[in-house]
Amino acid sequence: MHVTFLGTSGAIPTTERNTSAVFLRRAGERFLFDCGEGTQRQMMRYGTGFDVSHVFLTHLHGDHVLGLPGLCQTWDFNERELPLAIHTAPGTKSQVEALIGVIGTRPSYTVAVHEARPGSVVVRGDGYEIRAFETEHRTRSVGYALIEDDRKGRFDREKAEKLGVPVGPKFSQLHRGESVELDDGSVVHPEQVVGPSRPGRRFVYTGDTRPTDTTVEIAQDADLLIHDATFGDDNAERARPTGHSTAAEAATVADRAGARRLALTHVSTRYGGHVAPLEREAREVFDGELYTPDDGDEFDIPFPDE
Template sequence: MRMHVTFLGTSGAVPTTERNTSAVFLRREGERFLFDVGEGTQRQMMRFRTGFDVSHIFLSHLHGDHVLGLPGLCQTMDFNDREAALAVHVPPGTRRDVEALLRATSTHPAYPLRINEVRPGEVALRGDAYEVRAFRTDHRTNSVGYAVVEDERKGRFDRERAEELGVPTGPKFSELHAGDAVELADGTVVDPEQVVGAPRPGRRVVYTGDTRPTDATVEAASKADLLIHDATFADDNAERAPQTGHSTAREAASVASRAGAKRLALIHVSTRYGGYVDPLLADAREAFDGEVFVAEDGQELDVPYPDS
């Protein structure tokens, strides 16, 4: 089952000619999620061919560079005769503000639109073999991050061992892999534990939105396959990070290191760094031994299973 991420907006509060404001698109088989909707996100979706077939939008907080694209996207979906319901998940205490934003822009779509407040520690969405969990972040307003966490998968089926035990090829293989013991023609009972390995972990993708480094992020990103973290500043502007409720690239990397994450994507890049992001990368690589990169608009990547 493929999990695919497209970075639609990687700039800080102000867009540039190369970077739009915050938005990350995630596809998991038939599911399509959007994390934050900065101004111009729908155009980015057209430009990078993600399509508009999003079923859930997750807002990290209500600053303009993360939400001003929501009314236009919802209206475009309506113009395209959307019928499927759309859920917008928002931090606690912000539902009325989102409703006011949509009302102020005359956004009254014909399709069902639900605004769902989600508190840190709650499951925003339970899907087929996965959850999207909210966790506490530290910005200058009500804010949350989101972790897409897949369920454990069945262990690998040892066909060779099953054949050695006399299990005939066919339905009994499936029964054993499903966790049921089987009886052979001679009365021997074969248990699943004899031919099925230990459960295998699913994938975990974590999106912080704007935040200072937090222990909650470390916990949410434990062994994450991909951590997408605020990295607004390099060390040369480190004093600005706590003043504005953001993180430096080094701080984001420290979170990734503490969490044991495999890959780190740095986003929300200040316009100070323009097209020259080397300072961010250099700082991050001193604090994190895993793969780290500064995400670019339009960049795509697959998230493989941990054991692949």
């Protein structure tokens, strides 16, 4: 699982930071979380490519969606044939459809807009699901969590051979959870040679939000939590009325959730390139791995047991 930060600024882009967008690659699939103005140029600049099957919008403020019409038009110019699924907060489907319509023509490929009800599974894929969860912003909003299924336990080849299992298909049968019968009539069961199941990875993206218990719940043991950290403590009084979080509040969510890694994003332009105070305030609360990514930063999410 590989993350590329395409846009890490707050509501206004700067010369160093574009508006919100995060690109996630998992196996052969590509996902885009939010699509601020200029996202397609960021995709070219940082080499992610345009091969996206699902776009996940957290809410419809311009800094999260204004790149979508242009990107849809570019896909049309490139003769895209694969269908596109766009997920958005409840009650906003018609607005997203209207936003895509501003390009003046219907895309030649199929575009399906789905409303992501908090608490529901919005995508079920091979070995993972993506869930929507409730966030608290000034408008209808949701966050998204990609949660992988548990993986098979480790296969103990040495133990299997000692039990008389011949090298070959019976190894695979045991790893699939099937008992096997040996030539002498004895039976070897999976639990004799396969360890306990191992957890998959958990990626959580909040979009713009106040700190919430719902985020804490969905981010339990998250391998990467990307959380709104628009302000520092010096502007904490602005966070609540604007529906944002401070870096310390984001860190508190990560700490309560037991997240392994926290990325602070949606950084206000008032901090420019000086994010050290935000990181310092967050580190006072959260002792896991912590980042304030720049545009173009890439991150591999390892499995919990690696």
